[in-house]
Amino acid sequence: MLAMNYRGPFRVRLDRNKAEPEIQHPQDAIVRVTRSCICGSDLHLYHGLVPDTRVGMTFGHEFTGVVEAVGAGVQKLKVGDRVLVPFNIACGTCPFCSQQLYGNCHESNSEATAVGGIFGYSHTAGGYDGGQAEYVRVPYADVGPEIIPDWMDLDDAVLLTDVLPTGYQAAEMAGIKKGDTVVVFGAGPIGIMAAKCAWLFGAGRVIVIDKLDYRLEFVQNYAQCEVYNFLSIDDPVLFLKKLTGIGPDVCIDAVGAEAAGDLFHTLTGRKTLLQAGSPTALEWAINGVKKGGIISIVGVYGPTGNMIPIGNVVNKGLTIRGNQASVKRLLPRLIEHIKNGIINPKEIITHRLPLEEVSEGYHIFSAKRDNCIKTVLIPPRAVA
Amino acid sequence: MESKNQQTPGHWPVDKAEPAEKQGGDDMAARFAHIKGWGIDADAENEPTYPMKHWNGDDRKGLNYDRPELQPVTVEKLHSIERPSVSAVFGTTCPPTGVSGALRRHAFKYSEGKWAHWLTLLVADRVNAVEGIIDDIKQGIFPNIIAERGWTAEWKYNRKGMVKNIAIGVAVTAAVLMLLSGRNKKAH
Incomplete structure (x- = not known):
C-alpha cells in the first residue's frame, strides 16, 4: 500500500x-x-x-x-x-x-x-x-x-x-468565566480553534499572539479576535500588561516546543535540545497572566525539562492545567x-x-x- | 513470540499501594476518629480536574482493574521500566534493529525521568537515519534527498529565497575551501 x-x-x-x-x-x-x-x-x-x-x-x-x-x-x-x-x-x-x-x-x-x-x-x-x-x-x-x-x-x-477537540479543551481547561480576557499564544490550527472556542465559554475579550501575519489575519476573521504580531512588540509581557491593565485572566499556550521569540530558548530548546523544546510562549504566559490567573497548555513539549519561571507561578498563585x-x-x-x-x-x-x-x-x-x-x-x- | 509479559499485570504488585477500600468508603471517619478535625473542611465540589477528569476514585483503586485481552508479543517490544510489562495493546512497527536498536535497548534500562533514557534515544534516532540511507543503498535505492525534503515545493513557492540560500551556501563553501587550500599552501 x-x-x-x-x-x-x-x-x-x-x-x-x-x-x-x-x-x-x-x-x-x-x-x-x-x-x-x-x-x-x-x-x-x-x-x-x-x-x-x-x-x-x-x-x-x-x-x-x-x-x-x-x-x-x-x-x-x-x-x-x-x-x-x-x-x-x-x-x-x-x-x-x-x-x-x-x-x-x-x-x-x-x-x-x-x-x-x-x-x-x-x-x-x-x-x-x-x-x-x-x-x-x-x-x-x-x-x-x-x-x-x-x-x-x-x-x-x-x-x-x-484539532477542534484540542482547541476546545484548551479553552475548557482555562476555566474561562464570563467576561474574562483570554490570550492565546499561537495562531496555528490549535490556537485558531482555542480562540474560537474561548467565546463559547463566555470570554469577554480574546487576543491572539503570533509572528505570522497571514495566520493572524485568518484568525482575526475566523475567530473575531484581536491579533498582535510579537515581532513588532519589544516586550510581549509588558505589552500584555499594558493592553489588559493588570494581565489577562487566562493564557493558553497553543505553541509548544517550537516557539520563536527568545534567542536563549531557541538555542537551548530547538537547536541544541538542552531543553525539551523552546518554552517561550509558556514563559510569556506565566509572566503575563494576572495574579491568580489560569494557564492552559496544549502545546506539545518533549519529555525532559524546560526552563520556565516556576517561582513566578508560586508567587503569583497561578493555576496551570494541561493534557492531551x-x-x-x-x-x-x-x-x-x-x-x-x-x-x-x-x-x-x-x-x-x-x-x-x-x-x-x-x-x-x-x-x-x-x-x-x-x-x-x-x-x-x-x-x- | 510468547513472553513472560503475557502473564504479568500492567501495574506493580498491589501490596505496594493502598487498596481501594482504604482510600474511600463510609468507614473513613471512624478510622480517622483519633485525628481531631479530620475531614471537617473536605469539599467534594473542590475538584479542579473537572471536567477534564470525571473523578470516580478509580485511579485510587487503580491496581484492581481488569486488563483488556493481551496482544501477543510477535516482535521485540521495549517497554518503560516504570511499568512491569508491555501494555495490553501496542504498536509493532519498526522494532529495534542494528546499532540504533542496541542504543534503544540500552536507553530502556533507564526510567523516564532520566536524561540518559531520552538522550540515548535521540542519539539512536540520528544513527537510525544513517542506517536508513545505508539500507536504501543496499537495496539499490539511492535516496532522493531533494524530493524527500520537499524542495520541489520550495522551488514552487519560494524560488527567490531558495536561489538566495543556495548562493549563500555555495559562497560559504567556496570561502571555506579557499581558506583551507590557502593554509595548505602555507604549510608546504
Whole structure:
C-alpha cells in the first residue's frame, strides 16, 4: 500500500510497497483512510525533536476512514462503517479511561507511562503506524472510533480527531468565566480553534499572539479576535500588561516546543535540545497572566525539562492545567456544535494534497509556504 | 513470540499501594476518629480536574482493574521500566534493529525521568537515519534527498529565497575551501 515513510529529520517520502496492516488483537479494526491531516505536532517528529522516532515509521494521528475488517471481539463497528478516529488510543477500561482521561490510557503505550498511545507519533507514544497511508490498524475499535453522521462533511470529520477537540479543551481547561480576557499564544490550527472556542465559554475579550501575519489575519476573521504580531512588540509581557491593565485572566499556550521569540530558548530548546523544546510562549504566559490567573497548555513539549519561571507561578498563585485532549469525551458536544453551525472547522483547511505529495505537504507546512494553515492528505483509494 | 509479559499485570504488585477500600468508603471517619478535625473542611465540589477528569476514585483503586485481552508479543517490544510489562495493546512497527536498536535497548534500562533514557534515544534516532540511507543503498535505492525534503515545493513557492540560500551556501563553501587550500599552501 501507499504510506508516508519517515527517513530522518526533514526527510519523508512515499512508500509504495508498505505491507498492509493486519488484525493483531481481537479488538482491532483495519480502516481504509479517506482523509489524513498533517498536524503541527507532526512537525516535531519531522524536525527530529521527539525521542524514539524510528526510520520507516508512518506518521498521522488525524484521520477518517472506512472500516475494512474487524477483529473477533469488535461489537460496535462493522465493515463499511465510515469512522473518524480520535488521535488517542484508549482501552476504555483502565483507571484513567474510566474517568474519561482517554488521552492518558495505561494500556496502549508500552514505551512511556507519561503519555497514552497515539497513532503515528513515535515509539514514545506506543510505536503505532499512523493514518498518512491507505490503511491503518486501529486498536480498541469499540472505544475510540466514532461513526461519522451522514450529514457531516469528511473535512469537518477529520478535524474532529484532534484539532477542534484540542482547541476546545484548551479553552475548557482555562476555566474561562464570563467576561474574562483570554490570550492565546499561537495562531496555528490549535490556537485558531482555542480562540474560537474561548467565546463559547463566555470570554469577554480574546487576543491572539503570533509572528505570522497571514495566520493572524485568518484568525482575526475566523475567530473575531484581536491579533498582535510579537515581532513588532519589544516586550510581549509588558505589552500584555499594558493592553489588559493588570494581565489577562487566562493564557493558553497553543505553541509548544517550537516557539520563536527568545534567542536563549531557541538555542537551548530547538537547536541544541538542552531543553525539551523552546518554552517561550509558556514563559510569556506565566509572566503575563494576572495574579491568580489560569494557564492552559496544549502545546506539545518533549519529555525532559524546560526552563520556565516556576517561582513566578508560586508567587503569583497561578493555576496551570494541561493534557492531551480527551477526544472521545468531547465528541458529542462538538458534533452538536458543528451540526448547529456554531463552528465550521473545515474553513481552516488551506491545502488538500494527494497522499503521493506527502513530502511537499510536510515542507509547505513546516516552512509556512503558500499561506499554509492546515494540510489534508487524500489517498487515492479515498472513496467514502 | 510468547513472553513472560503475557502473564504479568500492567501495574506493580498491589501490596505496594493502598487498596481501594482504604482510600474511600463510609468507614473513613471512624478510622480517622483519633485525628481531631479530620475531614471537617473536605469539599467534594473542590475538584479542579473537572471536567477534564470525571473523578470516580478509580485511579485510587487503580491496581484492581481488569486488563483488556493481551496482544501477543510477535516482535521485540521495549517497554518503560516504570511499568512491569508491555501494555495490553501496542504498536509493532519498526522494532529495534542494528546499532540504533542496541542504543534503544540500552536507553530502556533507564526510567523516564532520566536524561540518559531520552538522550540515548535521540542519539539512536540520528544513527537510525544513517542506517536508513545505508539500507536504501543496499537495496539499490539511492535516496532522493531533494524530493524527500520537499524542495520541489520550495522551488514552487519560494524560488527567490531558495536561489538566495543556495548562493549563500555555495559562497560559504567556496570561502571555506579557499581558506583551507590557502593554509595548505602555507604549510608546504
